[in-house]
Amino acid sequence: MKKTQNQPLISIIVPAYNVEKFIGKCIESILAQTYQNFELIIVDDGSTDFTPEIIKLFANKNSKIKYFTQENTGVSAARNLGLDKTKGEYIMFVDGDDYIEPDTLEDSLAHLQKHNADVCIFNHQTIAWKNSKRYETPSSDVLDFEGYVCDAPKAFFDRMPVVWGKLFKNDDRLPHFNTSLKKGEDMLFLWEYYLSGAKIVFLNKVYYNYVQHQASCVHQADLLENAYSIMSADCTSKLFQFQRAPSMVKAYILNRYAQACINEVNRFYKNKKWPKSYRKAVGRFLIEHYSKELSFLPSYDDLRRLYLKQVFSFMDKIYKKEIEGDVETTTIFGVKFKRKITLKEVEDIYVKFLKKNKDKYEHDTYLLSDCLYEQAECIDAYSLFLYMRSRGMKAYYVILKSNPLYEKLLREGNIENIIVLPDTTKRICFYHFTYDILLKTKAIISSFGSHTINQDFFVHNAYWKYIFIQHGATFLKGSVFWTGYFERCKYDKILISSSLEKRLFQQYDFRNEDLIECAFPRWDLLPVKSAKKKKILVMFTWRCAPKENFDKSFYKKKILSLLQNEELDRFLQAHGIELYFALHHALFGARKIDFKTGYKHVVPINQVSEYIKECSLLITDFSSVAFDFMFQNKPVLFYLLDYNDPSLFYTDRKDMEQMHYKKYFIGNVFWNWNDTFEKLKYYVKHNFALEKELKEKYAKFFYYKRDIRKKLTDEIEKICSSNDKKIK
Numbered sequence: 214m215k216k217t218q219n220q221p222l223i224s225i226i227v228p229a230y231n232v233e234k235f236i237g238k239c240i241e242s243i244l245a246q247t248y249q250n251f252e253l254i255i256v257d258d259g260s261t262d263f264t265p266e267i268i269k270l271f272a273n274k275n276s277k278i279k280y281f282t283q284e285n286t287g288v289s290a291a292r293n294l295g296l297d298k299t300k301g302e303y304i305m306f307v308d309g310d311d312y313i314e315p316d317t318l319e320d321s322l323a324h325l326q327k328h329n330a331d332v333c334i335f336n337h338q339t340i341a342w343k344n345s346k347r348y349e350t351p352s353s354d355v356l357d358f359e360g361y362v363c364d365a366p367k368a369f370f371d372r373m374p375v376v377w378g379k380l381f382k383n384d385d386r387l388p389h390f391n392t393s394l395k396k397g398e399d400m401l402f403l404w405e406y407y408l409s410g411a412k413i414v415f416l417n418k419v420y421y422n423y424v425q426h427q428a429s430c431v432h433q434a435d436l437l438e439n440a441y442s443i444m445s446a447d448c449t450s451k452l453f454q455f456q457r458a459p460s461m462v463k464a465y466i467l468n469r470y471a472q473a474c475i476n477e478v479n480r481f482y483k484n485k486k487w488p489k490s491y492r493k494a495v496g497r498f499l500i501e502h503y504s505k506e507l508s509f510l511p512s513y514d515d516l517r518r519l520y521l522k523q524v525f526s527f528m529d530k531i532y533k534k535e536i537e538g539d540v541e542t543t544t545i546f547g548v549k550f551k552r553k554i555t556l557k558e559v560e561d562i563y564v565k566f567l568k569k570n571k572d573k574y575e576h577d578t579y580l581l582s583d584c585l586y587e588q589a590e591c592i593d594a595y596s597l598f599l600y601m602r603s604r605g606m607k608a609y610y611v612i613l614k615s616n617p618l619y620e621k622l623l624r625e626g627n628i629e630n631i632i633v634l635p636d637t638t639k640r641i642c643f644y645h646f647t648y649d650i651l652l653k654t655k656a657i658i659s660s661f662g663s664h665t666i667n668q669d670f671f672v673h674n675a676y677w678k679y680i681f682i683q684h685g686a687t688f689l690k691g692s693v694f695w696t697g698y699f700e701r702c703k704y705d706k707i708l709i710s711s712s713l714e715k716r717l718f719q720q721y722d723f724r725n726e727d728l729i730e731c732a733f734p735r736w737d738l739l740p741v742k743s744a745k746k747k748k749i750l751v752m753f754t755w756r757c758a759p760k761e762n763f764d765k766s767f768y769k770k771k772i773l774s775l776l777q778n779e780e781l782d783r784f785l786q787a788h789g790i791e792l793y794f795a796l797h798h799a800l801f802g803a804r805k806i807d808f809k810t811g812y813k814h815v816v817p818i819n820q821v822s823e824y825i826k827e828c829s830l831l832i833t834d835f836s837s838v839a840f841d842f843m844f845q846n847k848p849v850l851f852y853l854l855d856y857n858d859p860s861l862f863y864t865d866r867k868d869m870e871q872m873h874y875k876k877y878f879i880g881n882v883f884w885n886w887n888d889t890f891e892k893l894k895y896y897v898k899h900n901f902a903l904e905k906e907l908k909e910k911y912a913k914f915f916y917y918k919r920d921i922r923k924k925l926t927d928e929i930e931k932i933c934s935s936n937d938k939k940i941k
Contacts, residue, residue: 220250223318224301224383228291229309230258233267235424240271240278242312242422248319253278254295255309259285264309289390289398292376296389304383306376310424317420321380328359330414332406333380334372337421351419359414362407363462369413370465371472374400378421386411397445397473404466408454440494442477446470450502464506464513470498472512478519487523495520503623508614521633576655576676579929580647582611584661584684590819591618593660593682597734600922602630609650617819651676655933660684678705678933682734682925685837688714689879691871692864694721701727706932708733708925710840711914729928732921736844740826743845745901747788749893750828751775752795752821753854754836767858774886775832775852781890788897793828795821829901832889835872843911844918848896848903851882852889880907 225243229236243253255278257265265282272278281294292306303322307313317335325333338351354372358365376399381387386409390398407413446467449455455463474495478487487495499517507513535542543550581598583591591612601608611632612619622628632647660682681704688711693699699707701723709715710732718728753772763769775781776794785792795816816824821838831842831849839849855861856869873882883889896902903911917924 220248221302221322222300223248223251223303223305223322223380224295224299225251225253225305225307225318226292226295226299227253227255227307227309228258228288228295229255229260229264229268230285230288230291231260231262231264232309233260233263235310235312235426236264236267237271239307239309239312240268242314243307244271244275244277245315246313246318247316248322251277251318252299252301254298255280256291256294257282258288258291259283287392287395289392289394293389293392296387299383302383304381304387305379307421308377310426311377312422312424314420314422318380320418321416321420324416325380325382325414328414329412330359331382331384331386331411333414333416335378335380335416335418335420337378337423338419339423339425341425355417356415357417359412361410361412363459365413365462367465370469374403374469374473376402377423381406382411391445391448394441394445394448395439396441397470398441400442400470400473401445401448404449405452405454408452408458440491442470442473443494443498446498446502460504460506464504464510467502467504467507468510468512471510471516474498474516475512475519492520492523495523500623500626500628503620505620508620576653577607578650578653579606579608579656579658580611580650580654580677581608581658582660589616589661590821591616592735592738592822593684593733594658596738597658597682597922597925598630600734600737601926604926606926607653609647611647617817656680656929658682658929678929680704680706680708680729680929680932682708686710686714686733686840688717689835689837689839689872690868691717692868695864695867699723710916712916713914729925729932730916731925731928732844732915732917733840734922734925735822736841736918737921738822739841739845743826743829743847746827746829747790748824748828749785749790749792749830749832750795750816750824750838751792751832752816752836752838753834763860766855766860768855768860771854771886778886784890784894784897790897793824795824830893830896832893835868844915846903846908846911848901848907849881850889850892851879852886853882853884856884880910 227239227243232239240253240255243251253275255268255272257268257280259282268278268280272280279298281298283290283294296304303325305318305321321333321335325331336352336354338349341348341350352373354368356366356368356372358369362369386406388402388405388409391401394401449466449470450463455466458466478491482488495516499513499520535544540551543553579598579601581594581601583589583594595610595618598608598610609630609632611634612622614633619631619633622631632650654677656678658680661684683699687693687699687709694717699718699721704727706729707718707723707727708729708731709718715728715730753768781792784790791814793814793816795818822841825838825841825845829847831839831847832852833839833849834853835851839851842849851872853869853872856866873884881892883892
């Protein structure tokens with residue numbers, strides 16, 4: 214290409230450190246460019262080999278080369294010195310051990326100017342040697358994108374975040390490198406540059422040759438211990454431009470940092486223990502940079518999984534699948550199976566292992582869990598877990614990854630002794646993640662029966678007590694007995710909250726020694742004195758009918774008629790009262806039912822406990838939330854919606870019949886809206902105060918109203934002190 218006056222000057226910056234075997238080819242490739250209006254700035258970073266002598270030989274023969282030296286302070290300082298010495302309108306970075314193709318400058322500049330862009334990104338190939346044989350691997354990154362980082366597809370963020378392989382316009386957007394970083398400095402530089410509003414264009418041709426060798430930075434394992442990738446992520450997150458970026462863009466950037474960490478550990482520590490400092494840094498990264506958007510991205514999720522395997526290194530000891538040849542093998546406690554094995558076989562092996570190791574571990578640990586649904590609020594077992602931890606007891610809490618509580622705990626950095634299960638209900642997943650803890654456990658405490666665990670497995674062994682803190686009072690729901698939900702053989706102990714509940718259990722042959730007479734742990738968190746706020750909560754229980762039946766049911770129509778009742782709206786508005794509606798998670802979460810009410814006060818299902826505290830009256834059919842209101846001496850209106858609904862299950866109808874029979878000592882049971890509305894008006898007129906007779910009934914209903922968690926914990930410790938179970 215012939216030189217003309219209109220050709221802009223390109224500054225090529227080459228940092229060099231101990232690259233005597235490669236620097237000659239690097240310089241020759243630049244001098245051989247078809248575009249000749251460039252300056253070559255080489256900065257020697259204190260090399261101790263023959264690198265300086267080779268550079269001087271070239272510099273003495275070609276005036277385009279400007280040679281600078283510095284003490285060994287790193288590639289960032291070398292590039293910064295080069296940036297300070299540039300005169301060009303455009304800048305390109307080439308590492309001293311790499312080289313470029315002859316038409317790199319000409320084609321990338323033409324492409325950048327054609328699209329009026331600020332940076333042109335071109336492709337590369339990796340050059341490596343193995344057993345004296347050269348291998349060339351072209352990059353598979355092909356991206357047809359022109360625009361700005363906030364509009365870029367995810368594939369853009371997945372590329373190698375390096376400064377070479379690009380032609381930059383030299384303007385105020387171009388930052389300097391962070392000299393405190395020995396690795397990850399390219400990533401910080403690029404994200405700061407892209408987020409400043411630089412227009413990006415791609416040229417999908419291979420112009421850059423990336424040479425891998427033993428002295429390459431990527432092969433320096435000692436850099437891993439200082440967790441420079443994490444430091445780079447921290448610096449990026451503090452950028453003003455980053456904080457103003459869309460949440461998804463921030464998630465993509467941090468996900469790329471997670472991928473960088475995965476690449477590091479796979480290169481240096483695959484199947485090995487990480488350095489303590491690196492493990493700690495990764496844990497902090499996962500907590501501090503967590504967001505809902507990031508949690509769904511694959512690299513972040515994979516890094517979290519790898520980190521958990523480091524923290525809980527015992528995970529692979531129980532269950533691991535591998536491909537050996539074309540055969541899938543399953544290893545359980547060192548026993549290999551080259552066939553599909555059943556869950557029952559897994560549990561049998563597990564029990565044998567427990568028996569074998571029974572005396573090797575001190576049984577001093579409690580394992581707790583609540584309802585393992587995506588949307589359900591975790592509160593009973595979780596509140597007990599917090600109390601046990603405050604008493605210095607060894608307690609662990611199991612939660613599903615997709616549950617909103619997990620997101621909250623991550624934001625707060627409060628995940629100590631939290632066991633996170635993937636979004637699955639496979640039982641082996643529970644055993645896999647709790648293996649080491651189960652060996653030390655003396656009580657498993659659950660507030661909800663779940664397919665995640667095998668109740669027979671938890672009850673029929675000699676290693677722990679299985680204590681069930683039922684998530685809602687059973688007094689109004691006989692169906693839990695009719696369907697076999699409550700059976701003596703399923704639990705060692707069951708928590709009940711009232712003498713009336715005890716009578717019900719006794720009707721189904723439960724003995725006194727099967728029951729713990731206390732109250733629900735969550736009630737300890739309710740205010741001692743409830744303020745009379747002008748707020749009403751509407752929350753009905755769930756129905757077992759499938760969605761198509763539900764959509765046609767009286768139940769749904771009556772809920773809509775209540776929420777869209779104009780007379781009720783006028784009454785509430787006249788008295789300055791707000792109405793909040795919460796749909797049971799079994800409908801709201803699993804069936805994705807849209808009521809299309811347009812009602813502005815819809816309660817997030819994972820925040821119901823806050824509205825239980827805030828609201829002064831509850832309208833329900835027979836939701837167990839009624840007992841939370843009764844515990845606070847707040848009125849409850851039982852509005853039975855759908856007794857004659859043909860879509861009702863038999864057990865639902867039976868529950869409502871039972872509810873009707875009990876109305877004489879619960880009160881406020883109604884079969885139509887007019888009667889319910891009249892009683893609502895009464896309570897509004899009397900500032901939500903209970904009648905004396907009903908207040909006395911509420912007060913007598915519960916065993917305890919103070920220090921519930923202390924009493925329950927003391928009772929659990931007492932139960933666990935005696936081992937009255939025999940090894941099966």
